[in-house]
Structure formats: C-alpha cells, structure tokens
Amino acid sequence: MNAAYRQLYLFQQLLSDHLLVKQQLADQFGVDPRAIQRDFHQLKTFIADQHLPYQLRYRRKLGGYQLVAHADSISKPLILTIVKILLASRALTQAEMATTINGLLRLVPQRDQRDIQPIISNERLYYQPVHHGQPLLQRIWELSQLIPRQMAITINYHNRHHVVEDRTILPQAVIFSEYYFYLVAYTPRYQAVRYYRIDRISDYHRSPEKITRNRAQRVEEGHLRHYLQYMQPGDQVALQFEFFGIIEAALDRFPTAKVLKRYPDGHVLIEAETIDTGAQMWLLSQGPLVKVVAPASLVAKIQASLRASLDRYH
Structure with a gap:
C-alpha cells in the first residue's frame, strides 16, 4: 500500500471526525511511525495550500490528531x-x-x-410545507440566472382564480416573503413591476420581444424590501400611525420606520415610507392596537375595510 493511498485514507478518517493516533496507524499499515508523521506533514501542507477551512491539530490530552474547523468557517x-x-x-x-x-x-x-x-x-x-406541492429549488436557480442577462421571457402563469395566462415579462429579482418565493418582473402589459409566485409558473420560454430597462428603472431587492409588505403592488406613501402595542413589532415590520412622538400612556406615533396595499393588510391585522393618521387616502381605505368587516357579522 503506497503513501498516497495511506494519506487519502488518513484524510477521509479525519473528515469523518476520527482521532488518529500515530502508533496505531503505524501498526495498521506496517510502517515506521516516522512515515505516518510524514503523512501528517503532507496533509497539513495540502490543507494550507488548498485554503481548506480546517487545521490539523495534535490533541495532547487525547494523544492523537484531529481536524479542527477555523473560527470563521461554518459552525x-x-x-x-x-x-x-x-x-x-x-x-x-x-x-x-x-x-x-x-x-x-x-x-x-x-x-x-x-x-x-x-x-x-x-x-x-412534523414539518408541514405549504399546499402548492411544487418543487422550487431548480426553478428558483433558473429564473435567477435570467436577471443579470436582462432576458425577457413568456411564462405560463396560474393566477389566483386558477386561470392559466401567458405573460411576457422581464425578470428583475427573486424574493422570499411570507411562505412563498416570488419573481419580481417588469410587465409591459401593465407598464409596471408585478410579483409572480414562482410555484404558479408552470413553464416559461425565451421571448422574442425586446424589453429594456435602464439602470435607474431596475428593481433592487434590498431597496424593495424596505418598502414592500406581503408582496402586494401599490403606491408608495408616507405612512403615519399611532401604535399601542409592542413598539419593536411595528418598527421591525417597516424597515424605514421611526418614532416621531411618544405619548404619556406609552403609545407612539410612527412614520414610515411604504407601499400602501401591503401596509394596509398589516395595519388591519393589528386591530385596536393601531390608528392610521396619514395619508388621508389610506385612512379612508382602512375605515371602509373595517366597515365591510363589521357588515360580515350583521
């Protein structure tokens, strides 16, 4: 058995978290302990040259060698x-x-x-996935590869009414939000950015249609996350609301939020730049813990939605 095979065996054992004792290995392979020591030296050199996230260390108390992960490696x-x-x-x-x-x-x-x-x-x-049952990993990867290439595609899309439509779009970003992965894309049909659940895209192919967006018009995922709630398209607004619950819950929901005023009873006035439709969904979920102050258009929508909810119970 040559030295190369022996070193591969040692490395495999180390990767499997074994403690390697020099004398035991020498007896196992019928070689001088100095040969095993040279093997360890070769492995140390290989690990360093390949920039692997390990160090080969001698554990004095245990009397053998082990691989130890670097402090900045995956823990x-x-x-x-x-x-x-x-x-x-x-x-x-x-x-x-x-x-x-x-x-x-x-x-x-x-x-x-x-x-x-x-x-x-x-x-x-007890893991319970969401109900669509669609494999996503490969599709997420494929769609993500289209974004830097600015390639227009036509998708077969199952809308929320279970109707299949062909839509030609320009993929801009892939975002995860509230259980689902979404493809953010510019849609010429609406001349606006729309959000498509990836599990509802049954197929896609390259489109001959040329869709261009300059750098200023392109969607940036990080920037989008600051304003978007529940992946709902809408208008960007300067939202102000009084909040009577745990303040961090509101500040964490709106990354742009800041406290404008604190009241004696402990509630606060919060301001945030956000998209109105998704913000409305969250604000309504807070019940009496929230009172929307501005903009007036959103206040009117909140009031109408609350009246409609009460009518359900009449």
Whole structure:
C-alpha cells in the first residue's frame, strides 16, 4: 500500500471526525511511525495550500490528531440557525427540505451533526410545507440566472382564480416573503413591476420581444424590501400611525420606520415610507392596537375595510 493511498485514507478518517493516533496507524499499515508523521506533514501542507477551512491539530490530552474547523468557517450554531429558519419558512416540499437540510448538515463534522440532529428531529418529523406541492429549488436557480442577462421571457402563469395566462415579462429579482418565493418582473402589459409566485409558473420560454430597462428603472431587492409588505403592488406613501402595542413589532415590520412622538400612556406615533396595499393588510391585522393618521387616502381605505368587516357579522 503506497503513501498516497495511506494519506487519502488518513484524510477521509479525519473528515469523518476520527482521532488518529500515530502508533496505531503505524501498526495498521506496517510502517515506521516516522512515515505516518510524514503523512501528517503532507496533509497539513495540502490543507494550507488548498485554503481548506480546517487545521490539523495534535490533541495532547487525547494523544492523537484531529481536524479542527477555523473560527470563521461554518459552525454548528450557524447550521442550526439556518435549518430552524428553513423549517419555519415552510417554503419547500418535504423532499426538497430533506435534501437541503441533509446538505447543510454535511458542511460540519459528524460530531457536530450528532449535536444538531436531536435539536431539529421533532421539527423535521412534523414539518408541514405549504399546499402548492411544487418543487422550487431548480426553478428558483433558473429564473435567477435570467436577471443579470436582462432576458425577457413568456411564462405560463396560474393566477389566483386558477386561470392559466401567458405573460411576457422581464425578470428583475427573486424574493422570499411570507411562505412563498416570488419573481419580481417588469410587465409591459401593465407598464409596471408585478410579483409572480414562482410555484404558479408552470413553464416559461425565451421571448422574442425586446424589453429594456435602464439602470435607474431596475428593481433592487434590498431597496424593495424596505418598502414592500406581503408582496402586494401599490403606491408608495408616507405612512403615519399611532401604535399601542409592542413598539419593536411595528418598527421591525417597516424597515424605514421611526418614532416621531411618544405619548404619556406609552403609545407612539410612527412614520414610515411604504407601499400602501401591503401596509394596509398589516395595519388591519393589528386591530385596536393601531390608528392610521396619514395619508388621508389610506385612512379612508382602512375605515371602509373595517366597515365591510363589521357588515360580515350583521
């Protein structure tokens, strides 16, 4: 058995979180311990040259060598946090969620996997995805690749009334919000940006139609998230509302929010730049904890919606 095979074996064992003892390896391979020491030296050099996120360290108290992850590499707290967020999203099918979690777990050593598995096992067992049942990972990747190429496409889209329509669009961004992935796209038919749930896109193909948007007109995902609520198109407004609940809940919902005034009883006046339609949905969900002050147009819409809700109970 040559040195190259032996070194591959050692590296595989280290990646599997084994503690390697020099004398035991020398006995196993029938070589001098100095040969094993040279193997360790070669592995250290290889790890450094390839910029791998590990260090080969001698554990004096344990009497052997182990791979240790760099401080800035992927850690088990990070993997655990990402998995928890994924499970809470409910966005992927059972199969895609299992594949994704298993892939993330393989990024950390087996000992870390063993620590994470019991923490997430109950959530994995009872994971319930949203109802559309559509695989999304490949479609999200494919659509994302169209954005930097500014390629117009025609999609077969199932609208909320279950009617299939062909729509020619220019993809601008892919965003996740409230359980669903959306394709943000400029739509010539409306001469505006619209949001399409990716699970409702049954097919797409390249369009011969030329759609152009200059840099100033293009959608920026980070900027969009500051103003958008519930992926609802609408008009950007300067919203002001009095809030009587936990202040952080309102400030976190509107990234542009700031407190304009604090009242003696503890409630506050908040101002935020936002899109009116999505903001209205959240404001109505807060019931008596909120009173919209401005703009007047949104106040009127809120009042009409509340009256319509009361009429349901008459």
